[in-house]
Amino acid sequence: GQNIDQPTEMTATEGAIVQINCTYQTSGFNGLFWYQQHAGEAPTFLSYNVLDGLEEKGRFSSFLSRSKGYSYLLLKELQMKDSASYLCASPGPPGTYKYIFGTGTRLKVLA
Amino acid sequence: DSGVTQTPKHLITATGQRVTLRCSPRSGDLSVYWYQQSLDQGLQFLIQYYNGEERAKGNILERFSAQQFPDLHSELNLSSLELGDSALYFCASSESPGGSYNSPLHFGNGTRLTVT
Numbered sequence: 729g730q731n732i733d734q735p736t737e738m739t740a741t742e743g744a745i746v747q748i749n750c751t752y753q754t755s756g757f758n759g760l761f762w763y764q765q766h767a768g769e770a771p772t773f774l775s776y777n778v779l780d781g782l783e784e785k786g787r788f789s790s791f792l793s794r795s796k797g798y799s800y801l802l803l804k805e806l807q808m809k810d811s812a813s814y815l816c817a818s819p820g821p822p823g824t825y826k827y828i829f830g831t832g833t834r835l836k837v838l839a
Numbered sequence: 840d841s842g843v844t845q846t847p848k849h850l851i852t853a854t855g856q857r858v859t860l861r862c863s864p865r866s867g868d869l870s871v872y873w874y875q876q877s878l879d880q881g882l883q884f885l886i887q888y889y890n891g892e893e894r895a896k897g898n899i900l901e902r903f904s905a906q907q908f909p910d911l912h913s914e915l916n917l918s919s920l921e922l923g924d925s926a927l928y929f930c931a932s933s934e935s936p937g938g939s940y941n942s943p944l945h946f947g948n949g950t951r952l953t954v955t
Binding site for chain 2: 761769770771772773776818824826827828830832
């Protein structure tokens with residue numbers, strides 16, 4: 729089967745660091761994506777991990793542990809514009825041609 | 840700009856009616872995916888096409904249908920509309936046939952459908 733779990737909501741303060749976790753149970757694991765989605769707008773691709781470890785892209789970093797079925801997105805130096813939903817997603821098992829999305833974590837950044 | 844174009848941006852219609860949503864994928868992308876997102880809900884996968892052929896189906900109602908044309912644009916047809924069909928409908932495209940680790944989805948800006 730295929731399942732992706734994320735916390736529903738998180739709150740953090742401007743300038744702080746926040747870690748958004750994602751756990752997954754997939755067969756035939758083929759990588760993990762993170763997307764950002766502002767309310768009423770399209771999801772935009774942030775990062776992708778297929779090997780264990782940390783991938784850094786400016787203020788955003790993503791980490792993967794395949795043995796633990798766990799990933800996180802780390803946002804540093806939070807800005808008000810980072811208030812959005814963050815979606816964790818994984819390609820489905822080989823041959824399914826699907827991407828499975830978590831329900832997203834709504835992040836509120838407070839001044 | 841993702842390069843994926845969806846029209847129309849907004850659609851308001853009555854129950855029982857039929858509508859068509861249109862999507863043009865990014866240049867070079869052969870796969871098109873359709874997703875439905877209701878208010879404050881996650882993305883629900885509807886259907887996927889690759890190079891004109893249906894490849895995967897999700898929770899798509901029988902009242903909904905889709906196709907991908909030879910020029911790779913896709914249309915999602917929603918018929919016998921109900922109030923519960925009101926949602927954002929996203930189209931996404933990717934290079935690969937689907938489920939590939941090195942091919943993220945690129946989303947259009949969506950069509951907001953309101954059924955009254």
